[in-house]
Amino acid sequence: MVFDWASERPFWMIGCGNMAGAMLTRWLAAGAPANGITVIRPSGVAPAAGVQTLTALPEGPVPRLVLLGIKPQQLDAVAPALAARIGPETVLVSILAGTGCASLRARFPAAGAIVRAMPNTPVALGRGVVALTGDRVDAVTALMRPLGLVEWIDDEEDFHLVAALAGSGPAFVFRMIDALAAGAADLGLAPDQAARLALHMVEGAGALAAGAGESPARLADRVASPGGMTRKGLDVLDADQALARLMRATLDATAARGREMAAAFR
Numbered sequence: 001m002v003f004d005w006a007s008e009r010p011f012w013m014i015g016c017g018n019m020a021g022a023m024l025t026r027w028l029a030a031g032a033p034a035n036g037i038t039v040i041r042p043s044g045v046a047p048a049a050g051v052q053t054l055t056a057l058p059e060g061p062v063p064r065l066v067l068l069g070i071k072p073q074q075l076d077a078v079a080p081a082l083a084a085r086i087g088p089e090t091v092l093v094s095i096l097a098g099t100g101c102a103s104l105r106a107r108f109p110a111a112g113a114i115v116r117a118m119p120n121t122p123v124a125l126g127r128g129v130v131a132l133t134g135d136r137v138d139a140v141t142a143l144m145r146p147l148g149l150v151e152w153i154d155d156e157e158d159f160h161l162v163a164a165l166a167g168s169g170p171a172f173v174f175r176m177i178d179a180l181a182a183g184a185a186d187l188g189l190a191p192d193q194a195a196r197l198a199l200h201m202v203e204g205a206g207a208l209a210a211g212a213g214e215s216p217a218r219l220a221d222r223v224a225s226p227g228g229m230t231r232k233g234l235d236v237l238d239a240d241q242a243l244a245r246l247m248r249a250t251l252d253a254t255a256a257r258g259r260e261m262a263a264a265f266r
């Protein structure tokens, strides 16, 4: 199913910062009509040419689609006025981390459907991940398709972990790129050259893993020539499950904050 930009309007984007802006960038690049989207944000700064950008909700018909792209801390400032404009024909899609469907339903009781989405910033290139939970709306699946991999999550409780892995994940990879470059620089390479090598290596390795049809473990074995040098490095990562434990602890701390936010923004 292809998203029908002509009939799914008005389409309001409430907030259009780093994350919603990345989604908009991709939708426009994939052919969405700029005049089919209205952005509402306090700064009034148009995120792209041709996109109607307002500082307050527009007059006129009830929106078909609302993408909530504000921070969870801003929800209670935004919800009352927005709720008054939403009707049963409205599908509300929220990208707010740690803000459950029940919290959204309590604030937007008239909405026809409520979907939580957890995108990540690589959606700007159409190579992101968008996890979805809540009311299963085919049009939302179609809307998210141009952004990258779309996955529905059955149990909303899993969404904290999904958000940690897919939503926050790019930040962890960016840290790893920096750590690889810093390590090489510390061992003697010129820092700018180390940064270039680390970045392109990760880009190529990710693309290879995505297209290989083989597990990352198998691909790692292919790099580690018997009796060669890579195995010695893998041994450092694998000793006492050092990397696996670090990744687990990273995801655990991230998801725990999601649960904490869910408790705070009930």
Ligand SMILES: NC(=O)c1ccc[n+]([C@@H]2O[C@H](COP(=O)([O-])OP(=O)(O)OC[C@H]3O[C@@H](n4cnc5c(N)ncnc54)[C@H](OP(=O)(O)O)[C@@H]3O)[C@@H](O)[C@H]2O)c1
Binding pocket: 014, 015, 016, 017, 018, 019, 020, 021, 040, 041, 042, 043, 044, 045, 069, 070, 071, 072, 074, 077, 078, 095, 096, 097, 098, 118, 119, 120, 121, 167, 168
């Ligand atoms: N960043 C990520 O990688 C990521 C990934 C997944 C989910 N998320 C979720 O995405 C949401 C936004 O995060 P972000 O990183 O994009 O934050 P951000 O860059 O700070 O964007 C927040 C947006 O909210 C707008 N805003 C603030 N008050 C508003 C109001 N009263 N009415 C309408 N709009 C208002 C801001 O408008 P102005 O720009 O005009 O000030 C801005 O466009 C969060 O809920 C977060 O959990 C983020």
